[in-house]
Amino acid sequence: MSIEKLLWKWKEGWPNRLPEAAYTRLLIRLSVAVTRMQQNHWINPSDRMVASAGERQPHPRLERFMEAFELEWPEAEKEYVQKLLDDVEEYAADDSAILLEKYGLELAETAVDLIRAVGRRMDIPFDQDRSLLDGLIRHLGPALERLREGKAIRNPLLAQIKKDYEPLFAAVREAADEIWRDLVVPDEEIGYLVMHFGASVERWQLFPRNVRALLVCTSGIGSSKLLAVRIHKEIPQIELVGHYSWYEAARIPQDRYDLIISTVDLPVEPDRYIKISPLLTREEKEKLLAYIRTIAANKPSPSAVKPSDDHGPWERLKLINTYTSAIVQVLDSFAVYSLDLAGGNDHLQAVLTAILARLPKGMLQREETIVERLIQREKYGSQIIPDSKLALFHTRSEWVRKPVVSLFRLSAPLMLGPDGTSEVRQILLMLAPQSLSRPILEVLSEVSAMLLLPETIRLLEEEEADKIKSFLSLELETFLRTKWEWRE
The missing domain is CATH 3.40.50.2300 (Response regulator)
Structure with missing residues (x-):
């Protein structure tokens, strides 16, 4: 009860956006942590926890949490509680742009591939269900992290799911084996994926048309x-x-x-x-x-x-103007740069430093901090677009003054990836201020989503700036026309 009162005293709203299960899980974990420390039982810091403690920015709510409970707070305990708060706040945001930023475009592409693979086997247009795509992106991020870390997964409903959704379970199992050839996906996790697809089936049966x-x-x-x-x-x-x-x-x-x-x-x-x-x-x-x-x-x-x-013509005109201005602001500064890596400066920090130095003056501050953040994102997961020699480096920072979308073509290959064997020839840089209007955030997210289109990759790898900007403009014009609000 003390922890729950503390959460609501902050008056920040995000606890109210959490699903009941996530909110209850947060309360239980925080309660266990405080009780454990009160009884002098401390967690042992792992190497990963020690390393990330210096990287994670201090949480403004952590100090208030520590003040509420007069306990010893070793660094490992601070890091643990801070991670709980960070993770749950990201979950509460429930925003596709944030999900893509956290897990990368590769996750979105994986979700799309899974939807199409199951749809082929079931002859159901799952790709028309946006709720299914959003749900899978939200689920697959942490699920794949658990699988790669070898954590055990329990699913008490597995037997019932296999019984009630036998054909769908078989289709999801086959699709998962096809997509994750290098990963063992247990039946328990397949069961959870089946629940997402099962809900989509129910929606499709209830509403065979709009x-x-x-x-x-x-x-x-x-x-x-x-x-x-x-x-x-x-x-x-x-x-x-x-x-x-x-x-x-x-x-x-x-x-x-x-x-x-x-x-x-x-x-x-x-x-x-x-x-x-x-x-x-x-x-x-x-x-x-x-x-x-x-x-x-x-x-x-x-x-x-x-x-x-x-x-509502006035409302429509204002809406069109808002999103058009956002599109123009994002694309106006788009440029294609050639980057000479001669002299052996082919490691990531040198490349990113050279890239930021090519941008127009006044768009960035403290470039070294932005470089560090981009490198850190690469450590969390490869930024290489699958089946291409293109990498997307993106971040939001208070040191970015205006949105940046620019393409850099390297004179020599940059080797990235977990084992350093993946060749990169082009880098698409996307930077944005920390505080960003909703229209610009949506436009940047739409540009990121275009990287799922083969034509976008081809243009970025082969064509000049004018043709690329023309294609992006056409796609964003379509995005503007098909926005739901356009019909208001």
Whole structure:
């Protein structure tokens, strides 16, 4: 109870974003650590813990935690508690950009490969389920870390999973063996992966096609945006065709939508719409799911709905301007540099130092600190894009003043990878300030995701700056057009 009160006293909000299981696990681990220290039982520091203690930045909450409990705090105990807080805060962020930053693009590509491999075997379009991709990226990062460290994995539901999802279990097992040839993946972990795919199967069976809905909300654009985001996140199969007042919605032909979702009472028959709050509580989510199951299965697909041209034009223009400005800011400084590695300066620190020196003046401060951070990221996991001679080096830092996306072509190969045998000929550098607007963060994340496209790799390896920038511009224009908010 003392630890829980302490967490909530910080008033920082992230404990509220944790799932119940993760929050309970954090409370238990912190409670055990404090109780253990109170009884003079100390953990033995490992070599890895000692090494990382000097690398990890001091956690601003660790000191407050230590002040709350008057105990001896050896470095190993500080490092342990700090890691608990760091890890759980990253988990609470629940952001795909952060996940990619932590685990790298290779993890995203692995998740995509697994989805496609299972989809081929089951003949189910798993690649259309964004929730499945997000869930797998979130799960595979720590799961693969556990497997590579040889930690035992328990799955008390394994027998039931094998019984209930026998064909799916076999498909996931075959796909995992195909993708991770150098890693032993036990049935227990396959069981957890099957649960992700099983949930996707259930979603697909419930909604074999998207359900089109009008959103009616008279309590302000802020509440309608909140509800729209909640629906998009919780039930992505619902396609919101626009935000309308009841006056506007009543004049849209009924054959152009499946249902009306409203935050207020409407002067129509109760079976023509469903009323929910802008917060979309768990009970309302279940109510909404139950309401649309029959619709999705039985009603023919409606014709495409074109949003009213005069619906929220000022809001649409501001949105377009915000994201367009972000795209221009990211691409405006894009350049391709040739880097001469003559003279034997072919080790990573020298290369990164030379790379930062080529950037326009005023974009960076304390380049040596940024170099150290980039090197540290390489130590945690290779930055080489699979099946290419391209490496992505990226970080966010308070010493970066403006976003940087630039390509550097090396005159001689740089050898990287765990065993130092992987050849790198191009380095794509992505730097961003620590404090970053949401649109720019999304644009940078989208550029990172483009590295999953073979055409992007080919252009970066072979073409000049103008052609590369043209391709990136086209892809980002498509990203802008297909953003869900574009249709508001």
